[in-house]
Amino acid sequence: MKTIRKLIGMIMSVMMLWTTTLTLAAEQYTIRVINARANETYRIYRMLDVTVNAEKDSYSYTIAEGWDAFFSSTGAGYPYVTIKNGYITAVNSATIEEFGKAAQAYVTTSSVSEAASSVIAPSSGIVDFTLSAPGYYLVTSTAGSLVSLETTPQNKTVTVTEKTLNSAITCVQLGDDLDPTTAMIGAPVQYQDILMIQKGAVNEVLHLQLSDGMTLSQIDSVTVNGNPLVSGTDYTVENNPTADSCDIHISFTQQWLDQLSAATEVNVIFSVYLNGNAAVKGDTESLQTWLSDGTVSTTKTVTKTLSTLFFDLIKVESKSGKVLEGAKFELYTQATGGEKIALVKESDGVYHVASVEEKSTVGFVSAVIEAGRVRIEGFDGWSTVYLEEIKAPDGFNKMASRVEISFRENNKETSMSGNVWTEDDGGIGILNSKGTILPATGGNGNTFFYMFGGALCMIAGALMLRVSLMENE
Numbered sequence: 001m002k003t004i005r006k007l008i009g010m011i012m013s014v015m016m017l018w019t020t021t022l023t024l025a026a027e028q029y030t031i032r033v034i035n036a037r038a039n040e041t042y043r044i045y046r047m048l049d050v051t052v053n054a055e056k057d058s059y060s061y062t063i064a065e066g067w068d069a070f071f072s073s074t075g076a077g078y079p080y081v082t083i084k085n086g087y088i089t090a091v092n093s094a095t096i097e098e099f100g101k102a103a104q105a106y107v108t109t110s111s112v113s114e115a116a117s118s119v120i121a122p123s124s125g126i127v128d129f130t131l132s133a134p135g136y137y138l139v140t141s142t143a144g145s146l147v148s149l150e151t152t153p154q155n156k157t158v159t160v161t162e163k164t165l166n167s168a169i170t171c172v173q174l175g176d177d178l179d180p181t182t183a184m185i186g187a188p189v190q191y192q193d194i195l196m197i198q199k200g201a202v203n204e205v206l207h208l209q210l211s212d213g214m215t216l217s218q219i220d221s222v223t224v225n226g227n228p229l230v231s232g233t234d235y236t237v238e239n240n241p242t243a244d245s246c247d248i249h250i251s252f253t254q255q256w257l258d259q260l261s262a263a264t265e266v267n268v269i270f271s272v273y274l275n276g277n278a279a280v281k282g283d284t285e286s287l288q289t290w291l292s293d294g295t296v297s298t299t300k301t302v303t304k305t306l307s308t309l310f311f312d313l314i315k316v317e318s319k320s321g322k323v324l325e326g327a328k329f330e331l332y333t334q335a336t337g338g339e340k341i342a343l344v345k346e347s348d349g350v351y352h353v354a355s356v357e358e359k360s361t362v363g364f365v366s367a368v369i370e371a372g373r374v375r376i377e378g379f380d381g382w383s384t385v386y387l388e389e390i391k392a393p394d395g396f397n398k399m400a401s402r403v404e405i406s407f408r409e410n411n412k413e414t415s416m417s418g419n420v421w422t423e424d425d426g427g428i429g430i431l432n433s434k435g436t437i438l439p440a441t442g443g444n445g446n447t448f449f450y451m452f453g454g455a456l457c458m459i460a461g462a463l464m465l466r467v468s469l470m471e472n473e
Helices: 002-026 093-109 254-258 444-472
Strands: 029-034 041-052 059-063 081-084 087-091 126-131 135-141 146-151 157-161 168-173 189-197 205-210 214-224 235-239 248-252 264-274 285-292 302-306 309-317 327-332 343-347 350-353 369-371 373-379 384-391 403-406 428-432
Touching: 029 135, 041 093, 041 126, 041 146, 087 093, 093 135, 093 146, 126 135, 146 157, 168 285, 168 302, 189 285, 189 302, 205 214, 205 264, 214 235, 214 248, 214 285, 248 254, 309 369, 327 428, 369 373, 384 428, 403 428
Parallel strands: 029 157, 309 428, 350 373
Antiparallel strands: 029 126, 041 059, 041 135, 059 087, 081 087, 135 146, 168 189, 189 264, 205 248, 205 285, 214 264, 235 248, 285 302, 309 373, 327 369, 327 384, 343 350, 384 403
C-alpha cells in the first residue's frame, strides 16, 4: 500500500509540474516599446531561457539557442555576466549599455533567429511584441540603437522606452563675404556643420544634399576640439550612397562612437561651388544638411542657399543709342594685366563664367563675347570685373581701355525694349563712336602736297640764286 501511495504521489507531483509548465507556455507575454520611431523596424531576440516556480519568485536562466558562442569564455558577452554551472546568475548593471551593444553586434553577424516577427513602428510610436515564453530579451531597431534588455517571467507585460534622438546640428557659412547669399561660378564657398553627438550614439551619418547648380569641392576637415579625426578609421565619406537619396554620406564608425564618454561636438568643414547650371539671383541653389542615427530618424534639416549675379551688355552707337552688332569682348580680373575670366556660351546671347568641370574638359577654349545685346552670368555680389573690347564693329573705334563693372549685391539688368538704349534702361551700355574719315587719295586729297612741294622748290631756287650772286661779287 505504501508503494502505491508513493507512486501516486510521484505521479501527482509530475502532473503538477507538467501543468505548471503548460500554464507558463500557454500564457502570452508582451514587451511594449513606447516612443518608437515611426517607420523604423524593431526586432526582438531571446538571449536567455528562464524557468520559474509556481510562486514566480524563483528564476533559473540558461543560454538560449544560438547564443552559446556569445556567452562562451571567449565570447563578447562573457565579461558582462556571471556564469555558474551553465546558469547565468548575474548581469553587471554598471555595464548594461556595453552589454547591449555587444549583443546587438552579435545578432548582426550571427544566425540568431528572432523571437517574434519584426514590427515596423506606426506613427503612434507604440510597438508590441507578443511572446509565447518568458525570457531575457534584446530589442533592437533599424537605427542600430539598443532599446532594452528585459525579462518577462514575473509580469506579463513589460514596457520599455526608446531613447529620443539627442544629436543636433547647426550650419554656418565661413569667410567674410559681404554678400553670403551669392557666389561667383567656380569659386569655393566654405560651410561648417557643428554636430552634437551623444554618448551611446549609433550609426551616426551626416548627410549633404546639393541642388543641380551646386557641387561639392571637398571635405576640408573633421575635428573634435581642434584635433582631426582620421578618415577611414573614425569616419568614412561616400558619394551618391545607395542607401539614401542624398549626395554625400559622412558616416562615423561605430568604433569611434563607442569610445565617446560624453556628448561631443564635432566640426565638419566642407567647400562647395556653383557650377554652370547655377541659378541667377531671383532663384537660388540649395545646400541641405542633416544628421541621422539610422535610416529613418533624423535631426531637422538645415538649408543654406546661394545664387549668382549677371550683367546685361549692350553695344550702342554713341549718338543714336542704337544697338551695334559685330563687337567682341573679353573679361579680366584687373584693369590692366590680370587673368582672363574663362567663359562658356550657353546659347545665342547668353554666356556664363566657366565652372571647374567645364574648364577641365579636354579641348576647352574660352568663349569670346559677341555683342549686340548679351547677358553674362556667374558673379559674386561684390565682384569687380573688367570688360575689354578686342574688336569694334566695322567702321567704329575700339575702347581705349577696359571698362570696370562692379556688382553691389544685385544684377545689372537692362529693361530696354526695341533697338535703342538709354542710361535709364540699366545694364552696361558700351558706347562706340564712328571713326574719323581720312582724306581720299587723288583729287583734292593731293592738292596740299603739290602746293607744299612747289613752295619748297621755289625756296630752294631762291637760295641757289642768292649763293650764285654772292660768288660773282
